[in-house]
Amino acid sequence: MARFKLEEYEDQEPIFFQGDPSHSVYMVVLGKVKIVKSSETGQSVMLELILPGEVFGALAVFDGKPYPATAQAMGRACVARLNRNDVSDLISRHPEVASRTIMEVTDRVRKAHEMRMRMATQRVERRIVEALLELAPRIGQSVDEGIRIDLTRRDIAEIVGTTVETSIRVFSRLKSQGLVESHRGWIVLKSLEALRRVAPQWE
Secondary structure: OOOOEEEEEOOOOEEEOOOOOOOEEEEEEEEEEEEEEEOOOOOEEEEEEEOOOOEEOHHHHHHOOOOOOEEEEEEEEEEEEEEHHHHHHHHHHOHHHHHHHHHHHHHHHHHHHHHHHHHHHOOHHHHHHHHHHHHHHHHOEEEOOEEEEOOOHHHHHHHHOOOHHHHHHHHHHHHHOOOEEEEOOEEEEOOHHHHHHHHHHHO
16 A cells, blocks of 8 residues: 555546556546547547546556556546556566456456447437446445436436437436436436336337
8 A cells, every 4th residue: 555646636637648658557546537538530438437446547557558548537536546666566476466457447348348339329318328227336325315326417428428418308308207316416316127117218
């Protein structure tokens, strides 16, 4: 732990940019971090949402290549940074750290690939519902009204690759069906089972 350096970031502040030399592995301590990929046209797509306890930047450090995407804080965030030399030393003494990290990151890459496939083949309504169902067990908190997710409709729009206006329209429809409530800074899912039932109608 003495080798980790704690760093704090403000909302939307970059932690590293796509193409930067990979010098450190990071772990989220508090808050959330988004991994964003920029296309040749300049459009940004969120690839992953990184939560407390999760690692990012690891694969680039392991293979020595530049970071393949940009990492930005979502809201205020605190991350722990471990530089390349300390990572190498840690792995040489505890090789299981590398295998566990690779397994975790590979699983997240697989899920990110599945999300991109959905973005290419599913209607935006279905993508939003699927994203909410995936996020609920990861960051959801039980409240009297249902499951609270501390993300905005803008955040959800970034996650599924749509516009804020479209996200607002879809949430208004879900709200009219009694499935969600959206507030300034968070969303409440009234019933996960009801969301699962409604998802197939947007094939």
